[in-house]
Amino acid sequence: MAEKISSLRESKSARWVVLILVSFTMMCMYYLPDAMAPLQQNLQSKLHWSATDYGLFTSGYGWFNVFLLMMVFSGMILDKLGTRFTGVLAIGIMLAGAGIKYWAIAGHVDGTYELTIGSWQVLGLTPKSAVVAGLGFALFGVGSEMFGIAANKAVVRWFRGKEMALAIGLNTSTGRIGTALAMFTPQPLYNLTKDVSAPVLLSIVLLCLGLLVYLFFNVIDKRLDKEESDAGIASDEEFKFSDIADIARNRAFWYISILCVLFYSAVFPFIKFATNLIVQKFSVTDTFAGYIPALLPFSALLLTPLFGGISDKKGKGASIMILGSILLVCVHLLFAIPSLNSFPIAIGLVVVLGIAFSLVPSAMWPAIAKIIPESKLGTAYAMTFWVQNWGLMLVPLLIGWVLDKYCIIGTITRVIDGKQEQLTQYNYTIPMLIFACFGVLAIGFAYLLKAEDKKKGYGLEQPNVIE
Numbered sequence: 001m002a003e004k005i006s007s008l009r010e011s012k013s014a015r016w017v018v019l020i021l022v023s024f025t026m027m028c029m030y031y032l033p034d035a036m037a038p039l040q041q042n043l044q045s046k047l048h049w050s051a052t053d054y055g056l057f058t059s060g061y062g063w064f065n066v067f068l069l070m071m072v073f074s075g076m077i078l079d080k081l082g083t084r085f086t087g088v089l090a091i092g093i094m095l096a097g098a099g100i101k102y103w104a105i106a107g108h109v110d111g112t113y114e115l116t117i118g119s120w121q122v123l124g125l126t127p128k129s130a131v132v133a134g135l136g137f138a139l140f141g142v143g144s145e146m147f148g149i150a151a152n153k154a155v156v157r158w159f160r161g162k163e164m165a166l167a168i169g170l171n172t173s174t175g176r177i178g179t180a181l182a183m184f185t186p187q188p189l190y191n192l193t194k195d196v197s198a199p200v201l202l203s204i205v206l207l208c209l210g211l212l213v214y215l216f217f218n219v220i221d222k223r224l225d226k227e228e229s230d231a232g233i234a235s236d237e238e239f240k241f242s243d244i245a246d247i248a249r250n251r252a253f254w255y256i257s258i259l260c261v262l263f264y265s266a267v268f269p270f271i272k273f274a275t276n277l278i279v280q281k282f283s284v285t286d287t288f289a290g291y292i293p294a295l296l297p298f299s300a301l302l303l304t305p306l307f308g309g310i311s312d313k314k315g316k317g318a319s320i321m322i323l324g325s326i327l328l329v330c331v332h333l334l335f336a337i338p339s340l341n342s343f344p345i346a347i348g349l350v351v352v353l354g355i356a357f358s359l360v361p362s363a364m365w366p367a368i369a370k371i372i373p374e375s376k377l378g379t380a381y382a383m384t385f386w387v388q389n390w391g392l393m394l395v396p397l398l399i400g401w402v403l404d405k406y407c408i409i410g411t412i413t414r415v416i417d418g419k420q421e422q423l424t425q426y427n428y429t430i431p432m433l434i435f436a437c438f439g440v441l442a443i444g445f446a447y448l449l450k451a452e453d454k455k456k457g458y459g460l461e462q463p464n465v466i467e
């Protein structure tokens with residue numbers, strides 16, 4: 001009997017075209033989450049936000065994902081309706097969220113909110129602009145996570161048994177180009193337009209481009225469906241509620257998800273505060289300071305596919321996650337030392353953080369595909385992202401609050417756009433120690449994962465490529 005294989009999936013060029021299309025859209029999507037980070041100080045002075053307000057707005061990314069269980073719904077939609085529909089829906093949601101965020105940051109929302117429940121003051125004179133921008137970011141976050149899950153599943157579908165970790169790594173890396181652009185462009189854009197919302201507008205343009213490109217991917221992916229159904233190859237099984245319970249019973253899955261929330265809590269929220277940290281601690285200008293954190297996604301961009309390729313061929317996935325977490329702790333501890341304040345040190349530390357930020361994702365995302373069957377993969381990625389979003393939501397809130405409560409060391413007066421502005425000065429030692437603690441816990445969970453893999457034989461330390 002003739003072997004049932006798909007010639008499209010077997011075609012290296014078709015696989016790589018698919019990867020380019022999905023990854024380009026990923027890049028467009030990754031611009032907005034970090035595009036406000038280089039303007040933290042400008043946002044604070046233009047919109048009269050405190051560090052707590054900035055933390056609240058930043059935490060918005062996770063609000064709907066966490067509390068409305070949006071990622072679980074996204075996983076269900078994905079497993080039921082497929083990567084093509086889900087991807088387009090996700091981009092539509094991101095566009096709506098980015099639009100709301102733009103409206104709020106462009107200065108159309110005035111006044112403050114105060115919210116008290118009993119004796120607990122939930123929001124104390126919080127600018128409405130921060131809350132509404134946070135709501136826009138929350139909607140964007142739903143689309144962004146939904147797209148991330150769909151993109152991972154699409155890449156796994158096309159690359160399983162081939163260069164899977166390399167492909168996932170390249171896909172994530174292209175996302176890092178979006179993050180790097182988000183670190184490089186906002187300050188020059190602001191200098192040009194004197195408008196803090198200009199980067200949000202650029203993100204809307206990028207998302208529209210991403211949508212066009214994703215529609216091309218849909219055409220090719222549909223051809224694969226047709227080829228597979230003609231060849232009698234079964235398409236993905238549909239989502240079942242019992243999938244959630246099956247995944248939740250897998251101990252290794254929880255180790256990866258907890259490692260994920262701890263690791264990413266020490267990276268993404270760090271990026272959100274990094275420009276300000278570098279201005280404050282290393283005494284460099286705002287524009288130049290924005291370029292230093294950009295080295296993080298840049299080094300990750302080059303190294304993630306390299307480490308993905310190595311783990312495809314050599315394995316050692318769990319060990320790579322341990323190493324990445326150790327590097328993360330070292331970097332944050334060194335950032336915490338007040339006397340280490342010369343700016344070449346900042347550059348070196350950010351590059352090493354970029355290495356950690358390449359090691360862990362390059363091994364982590366393919367590891368989920370090794371412990372969970374493909375039919376449940378959308379739901380599994382959704383559940384991991386849900387756990388991760390708790391960190392993306394709570395950690396910026398915590399850091400913003402800690403900065404205002406414990407880290408203010410004074411104010412300076414600077415002339416910005418011809419006006420004298422009071423800028424608050426912070427000491428970032430405590431926030432950096434908090435980030436380091438997440439890293440220490442991440443090391444522990446990476447070891448637990450390695451032990452579980454040894455016990456259950458998932459093959460996390462084995463190569464991915466089937467020659």
Ligand SMILES: N[C@@H](Cc1c[nH]cn1)C(=O)NCC(=O)O
Nearest residue numbers: 030033145148172175268361385
């Ligand atoms: N769930 C996403 C979170 C995110 C934040 N900004 C953009 N995406 C994620 O973890 N993606 C994987 C990664 O390594 O970027």
